[in-house]
Amino acid sequence: MSTQSSMDHPTQQATKALQHVTTLMEMKAHAACYYREDHKTPLAQIVKTFDNDLSVTGVIVLDGLRRHMVLSRVGTERILARPYCRELFLSKPVDTLMEVWPYEPMEFPGNTPVSDAVNLALQRPVECRYEPIIAVEDDQTYYLLDLFPLLNEQCRSLSSALVDLKRQQEARRQAESERERLHHRLVALSRQSGMAEIATGVLHNVGNVLNSVNVSANTINNKLQQSRLPNLGKTLDLIDQHRGNLGEFFSADEKGLKIPGYMTKLYEALNLEHQAIADELDSLVRSVEHIKHIVSAQQSHAKVTVTNEKLQLEDLVEDAIAMNRNSLDRHGVRIERDFCNLPSIQADRHMVLQILVNLISNAKKAMGANPVNDRKITIRSFMTEDDNSKPMAHITVTDNGTGIAVDDLDKIFTRGFTTDKQGHGFGLHNSANNAAMMKGSLTVNSSGLGQGATFELTLPMGQATSQSRELAA
Numbered sequence: 001m002s003t004q005s006s007m008d009h010p011t012q013q014a015t016k017a018l019q020h021v022t023t024l025m026e027m028k029a030h031a032a033c034y035y036r037e038d039h040k041t042p043l044a045q046i047v048k049t050f051d052n053d054l055s056v057t058g059v060i061v062l063d064g065l066r067r068h069m070v071l072s073r074v075g076t077e078r079i080l081a082r083p084y085c086r087e088l089f090l091s092k093p094v095d096t097l098m099e100v101w102p103y104e105p106m107e108f109p110g111n112t113p114v115s116d117a118v119n120l121a122l123q124r125p126v127e128c129r130y131e132p133i134i135a136v137e138d139d140q141t142y143y144l145l146d147l148f149p150l151l152n153e154q155c156r157s158l159s160s161a162l163v164d165l166k167r168q169q170e171a172r173r174q175a176e177s178e179r180e181r182l183h184h185r186l187v188a189l190s191r192q193s194g195m196a197e198i199a200t201g202v203l204h205n206v207g208n209v210l211n212s213v214n215v216s217a218n219t220i221n222n223k224l225q226q227s228r229l230p231n232l233g234k235t236l237d238l239i240d241q242h243r244g245n246l247g248e249f250f251s252a253d254e255k256g257l258k259i260p261g262y263m264t265k266l267y268e269a270l271n272l273e274h275q276a277i278a279d280e281l282d283s284l285v286r287s288v289e290h291i292k293h294i295v296s297a298q299q300s301h302a303k304v305t306v307t308n309e310k311l312q313l314e315d316l317v318e319d320a321i322a323m324n325r326n327s328l329d330r331h332g333v334r335i336e337r338d339f340c341n342l343p344s345i346q347a348d349r350h351m352v353l354q355i356l357v358n359l360i361s362n363a364k365k366a367m368g369a370n371p372v373n374d375r376k377i378t379i380r381s382f383m384t385e386d387d388n389s390k391p392m393a394h395i396t397v398t399d400n401g402t403g404i405a406v407d408d409l410d411k412i413f414t415r416g417f418t419t420d421k422q423g424h425g426f427g428l429h430n431s432a433n434n435a436a437m438m439k440g441s442l443t444v445n446s447s448g449l450g451q452g453a454t455f456e457l458t459l460p461m462g463q464a465t466s467q468s469r470e471l472a473a
Helices: 010-014 024-030 043-052 073-080 085-089 094-098 114-121 147-193 196-225 229-241 243-252 254-299 313-330 349-366 406-411 427-437
Strands: 033-038 056-063 066-072 106-109 133-138 141-145 303-305 309-311 334-338 345-347 376-385 391-399 441-445 453-460 468-470
Touching: 024 114, 024 133, 024 141, 043 056, 043 073, 043 094, 056 073, 056 094, 056 141, 066 073, 066 094, 073 085, 106 114, 114 147, 114 254, 141 147, 147 196, 147 229, 147 243, 147 254, 196 254, 196 313, 229 243, 229 254, 243 254, 254 313, 254 349, 309 313, 309 349, 313 334, 313 349, 313 376, 313 391, 345 349, 345 453, 349 376, 349 391, 349 427, 349 453, 427 441, 427 453
Parallel strands: 033 056, 106 133, 334 376
Antiparallel strands: 056 066, 133 141, 303 468, 309 345, 376 391, 391 453, 441 453
């Protein structure tokens, strides 16, 4: 005697809104209605069940306490439609048909992600691609799931990705607006304070970061313009046009047969787009936060305060590289790292980041005349002890660019001095001042013109005393 599975009646299932899910077990409320039958049940009885209840998409045939196979409505109809098969099998026990049943059941643990199950199910041969799959909740509880609800769930995931991308686009717009607002505010504060050195130095540092912000914003904009999201809308429209006969459309129509595979590839492409944009947004947000800190320091007008915190110096190097990444890539600059896994130090995060961003940007500019395949920045970290046996952390930034004349080495950190025709001579001056405020130093070494240059940032490993300095106008 047949017993219906312990699940909602199909009419009740139809009233449930399909929620956004991630695993097969979360789909069990939308599982296809099915029956469990003994392997000795006459096939005619199962066919009668199919005829009387169109919601039944399959039967799980049991052999003792173990599931033996899945008898689907579509598969049964295909076999019985063959010559003499109805007369041969209909009056016999279902296990007679099981001996020639061509479709191996596909079984997944209940915690399998929907996307993984769909991808594997679509790799089956065409004739059994749309056979139901089985989700196993425990050793004796099975759920029969049609592929179509799972495909619908993937469509919902893609739609969700579209919403996320729109949100990210809005976040980019807001970040650009904030950047402009902060820039104008900074200029206004500079005029009000009348402190030319502070304003010029801050604007120089903001300019370095704004370049990274602008590149990130343009990268995000280009990715959104080239996005494959419009293809998702066209595909969903095509599916919607065949809403009344999705089974036939997906299994017989030439376009319908291509949709599952196409949706899988589209889903993967959109995931890559989503991750790339998220990475760019993360870089953009960090840059805007750095600008905010620079502006916040400017608001004190005459006082710059060191705020020490526990830092991983090599992580800040990676942040500085990331803020220059697009510009470095555009100019063909390679970064080589030689890190020693420095212990954490106590220093001002934004001051250190400001120094590193400036050093990497200057190194890139110094190699502008080099062939594209000969532009390399080497960043090294190491530890030493000073004359008082106190541990010191070192970061060196070395380029193979134009180098510095020996006579200019003593002037390189002087305010207003620069070897860059387009520079103003404020970046290295402020960087050296900031290093000194953190009880450290910034030095330079070069063998001369054409020999490249090495800038070395040295900071104490222990906690430096928080201090402030008054800057003259």
